Amino acid sequence: MSQEQQSVKLLRSSVFTTLSAKLSLALVVIVATLSIGVFVASQAWMRVYYDELTQKLNFDIAKYVNGEYQLMQGDSDKPSPEAIKKVAHVAMVVNPVVEVYLLDVQGNIIGHDLPADSVLLDKVPLGPVKAFIDGSEEFPLRGVDPRKPAVEKVFSAAPIETNGHLQGYLYVILGGQAYDNIGDGLKDSYSRTMVFAATALITLVAVLTGLLVFRLLVRRLTALSHKMHNFARHELPQVATDPIKQAVAKDEIELLQLTFESMSGQIKQQFEMLREADATRRELISNVSHDLRTPLATIQGYLETLLIKNGSLNEAERIEYLNTAMKSSRRLGQLIGDLFELSKLESNHTRPNFERFSLAELVFDTAQEFRLELEAKQIKLDIHNEQNNALVFADISLMQRVFENLLRNAIAYTPEGGLISLSITADSSSSNKIKVSVGDTGRGINEEDLPYIFDRFYANPDRSREDVSSTGLGLAIVKRIMDIHDAKIQVQSKLNQGTRFEFELPKDQAA
Numbered sequence: 001m002s003q004e005q006q007s008v009k010l011l012r013s014s015v016f017t018t019l020s021a022k023l024s025l026a027l028v029v030i031v032a033t034l035s036i037g038v039f040v041a042s043q044a045w046m047r048v049y050y051d052e053l054t055q056k057l058n059f060d061i062a063k064y065v066n067g068e069y070q071l072m073q074g075d076s077d078k079p080s081p082e083a084i085k086k087v088a089h090v091a092m093v094v095n096p097v098v099e100v101y102l103l104d105v106q107g108n109i110i111g112h113d114l115p116a117d118s119v120l121l122d123k124v125p126l127g128p129v130k131a132f133i134d135g136s137e138e139f140p141l142r143g144v145d146p147r148k149p150a151v152e153k154v155f156s157a158a159p160i161e162t163n164g165h166l167q168g169y170l171y172v173i174l175g176g177q178a179y180d181n182i183g184d185g186l187k188d189s190y191s192r193t194m195v196f197a198a199t200a201l202i203t204l205v206a207v208l209t210g211l212l213v214f215r216l217l218v219r220r221l222t223a224l225s226h227k228m229h230n231f232a233r234h235e236l237p238q239v240a241t242d243p244i245k246q247a248v249a250k251d252e253i254e255l256l257q258l259t260f261e262s263m264s265g266q267i268k269q270q271f272e273m274l275r276e277a278d279a280t281r282r283e284l285i286s287n288v289s290h291d292l293r294t295p296l297a298t299i300q301g302y303l304e305t306l307l308i309k310n311g312s313l314n315e316a317e318r319i320e321y322l323n324t325a326m327k328s329s330r331r332l333g334q335l336i337g338d339l340f341e342l343s344k345l346e347s348n349h350t351r352p353n354f355e356r357f358s359l360a361e362l363v364f365d366t367a368q369e370f371r372l373e374l375e376a377k378q379i380k381l382d383i384h385n386e387q388n389n390a391l392v393f394a395d396i397s398l399m400q401r402v403f404e405n406l407l408r409n410a411i412a413y414t415p416e417g418g419l420i421s422l423s424i425t426a427d428s429s430s431s432n433k434i435k436v437s438v439g440d441t442g443r444g445i446n447e448e449d450l451p452y453i454f455d456r457f458y459a460n461p462d463r464s465r466e467d468v469s470s471t472g473l474g475l476a477i478v479k480r481i482m483d484i485h486d487a488k489i490q491v492q493s494k495l496n497q498g499t500r501f502e503f504e505l506p507k508d509q510a511a
Helices: 003-057 061-068 081-094 126-134 177-185 190-234 243-247 252-312 315-346 359-369 371-377 396-413 447-452 474-484
Strands: 099-103 109-112 142-145 148-162 165-173 355-358 380-385 391-394 419-426 433-440 489-494 498-506
Touching: 003 148, 003 190, 061 148, 061 165, 081 099, 126 142, 126 148, 126 165, 142 165, 190 252, 252 315, 315 474, 355 359, 359 371, 359 380, 359 396, 359 419, 371 396, 391 396, 391 498, 396 419, 396 433, 396 474, 396 498, 447 489, 474 489
Parallel strands: 380 419
Antiparallel strands: 099 109, 099 165, 142 148, 148 165, 355 391, 419 433, 433 498, 489 498
8 A cells, every 4th residue: 555545544543523513513503502492482382482472362351341340439440349340250260360450440459359468569561451442563562561570461451431431441461370370280281391302303304414414425535635635746747745744734634734734835826816906905994994984083072071971061052962973973874874775786686677667656665765955955857858758678777776776866966945956758769768867056166186986995085074973975876876787977067066977778678
């Protein structure tokens, strides 16, 4: 047997006692943890399911017993002890584990048929009671148990009214002390034991199956390791791996590591190609750090001022500081959201969902989102639609984002009393396309800056102004979305006269 064959045999004998053992141990821990979680979750789900079922089955129990007896003494809002005893008896007949309480309009307990020393609360919160009566919450809806204030239970409730006058509420706990006693006795019940046994059996089967799968995967990994080693030795002779070096590898992963290390010299030449990308990355990080640091510093500064000078500031100054911190917080949130969105759009995982939709309808819906902002700055929005309900073929969510960013930019850079125009017209150069333009009467852009406005974090000097909330990423997102649609967006601008963005979308041919 050659030295190389001995080294390979040594590797194969060691891998199943190291890598396979580690994977097996990890599998056992993961599956056991998952099984415990499933068991606990199933028990919790069963309790929620039972509570919901109990509450729905007994939904009208309070209303039923309330309608049969006069619980208040006329219009005096005083409880009738005899009526309460009868109601409690009837409720117990309907459901032996219920407990009945009579509440006044403030939630105070004014009557019940239970031992006085067992009721620990004098008042029940009316929020769940009113939600139950209004039907505004989903079941199971829980309320406080007067006999166990730390425990919330499902209940039934009904208003008590005389001649349209609300006198109080009938509050029926659907799981009283008798229910608790029965529940304690079922903790070691047959059903719980069966669930535990089934979970343990499933866990055992999963572990055994996983061990078998890991063994098969390790075999494939061994073959892959040797294929990579042979490739490095035969195809790249200058970085061939020494067979003795192969023998000291503890498992396939270390063999892959050794092979990669010996092959890494062959890929160093690719670093030259990555320098430009690295420079772009550094610039992006620098810009992101700067733009994140500014609102963070503002928030921190004003909050520290509030903490230090809180006693010497008047109410108006406190509100001013809080509003400034809130504005910076919103800007920070918008910047982070735009960063994530741009990163997703620039990745290869974003695939547009093309569909046919009415462009005019999308424009009007999007414009409605900015109604309050337009009114606040007294800016008029003029929508000119020549195509009526013409259908286009594009990703409606991405196109909505385009209109939102363009309108937000236009509002940010248009002074009070200005005009924003949005037009949908036919493309004179093609009958299969619709032309869209968004213009404003804002500050405009320098001609030398126009080629760069779609770059990430374009350093627009107006962006530092307090009345401009742009993150510097809106137009970059617009440009990326238009690239995904294989469409071009153009811009025309003059200082102190305004800016206009134009792009085209394909008509839906089926229309």
